[in-house]
Amino acid sequence: MSRLRHADVEVGTELPERTFPVERADLVRYAGASGDFNPIHWNERFAKSVGLPDVIAHGMFTMAEAGRVLTDWAGDPGAVVDYSVRFSAPVVVPDDDSGAEITVGGKVRAKNDDGTVTVLLTARSGGAKVLAKSTALVRLA
Amino acid sequence: MAINADYLGREYPAPEPYEVTRGKIREFAEAINDPNPVYVDREAAKAAGYPDVIAPPTFPVILGMAGSAQAVADPELGVDFSRVVHGDQGFRYSRPLHAGDVLTAITRITDVKALGGNEMITLETVAEDAGGEHVVTAGMMLVVRGQ
Numbered sequence: 344m345s346r347l348r349h350a351d352v353e354v355g356t357e358l359p360e361r362t363f364p365v366e367r368a369d370l371v372r373y374a375g376a377s378g379d380f381n382p383i384h385w386n387e388r389f390a391k392s393v394g395l396p397d398v399i400a401h402g403m404f405t406m407a408e409a410g411r412v413l414t415d416w417a418g419d420p421g422a423v424v425d426y427s428v429r430f431s432a433p434v435v436v437p438d439d440d441s442g443a444e445i446t447v448g449g450k451v452r453a454k455n456d457d458g459t460v461t462v463l464l465t466a467r468s469g470g471a472k473v474l475a476k477s478t479a480l481v482r483l484a
Numbered sequence: 485m486a487i488n489a490d491y492l493g494r495e496y497p498a499p500e501p502y503e504v505t506r507g508k509i510r511e512f513a514e515a516i517n518d519p520n521p522v523y524v525d526r527e528a529a530k531a532a533g534y535p536d537v538i539a540p541p542t543f544p545v546i547l548g549m550a551g552s553a554q555a556v557a558d559p560e561l562g563v564d565f566s567r568v569v570h571g572d573q574g575f576r577y578s579r580p581l582h583a584g585d586v587l588t589a590i591t592r593i594t595d596v597k598a599l600g601g602n603e604m605i606t607l608e609t610v611a612e613d614a615g616g617e618h619v620v621t622a623g624m625m626l627v628v629r630g631q
Contacts, residue, residue, distance in 0.1 A: 376515035378549050393566055402570035407516035407542045423541045427574030
């Protein structure tokens, strides 16, 4: 996979929208891989005791899935110069066979003179906007 | 318990350098369900111009998490971990992390404030490679939810 060309991108170019499933097992695996063992991400009893509706996904899992849309579009994960998000609502993951879904989209907001582009990312789950102010700076070829 | 605002600027150096390994990158890539070959296949990574497999963009959260865990565990800081949720996160990269990197990280408390009954603590983790070159800065804002 090669890096997308700066010349082939316009302001308003959309990144292909994708939907990612997330189940409890994903959160357990992510906890182990990332080192974030906060029980709100795997223990329903604990999550409810601190006022959450149920177990919620790691914000960083959502950021990682949105990042896949970005890196697959750019053609090279190393093209990402800056990537920041705000977690505006939790991704609630019920203990059933289907779990939750995170739908990610994006759009080019600016083409910059230094060969980078500014991308706005969006992510929704269960009708809520789960990422806000999510922007990335990507250096294209 | 209120966060102790006197700790603004306090630093938490990682106790030892962090070694980026192929196995950990593979584990992380699998955990985010990302099959991109540059994370697991050295030849694919070399073809893309990297010395070894690279890490996904959010991989440095491992360094930030370790640093924030040090801060959150600091009894003098007064963070109630059971009420912490992640508010925002950012990464600024000088280059992608790759297997073989040995990174030195230091985490600083860059902001502490109260808003709407919650408290917000912002932590910044700066990671440099063995040559002292900047690799990535991770910024993390944690919300300590009010009772």
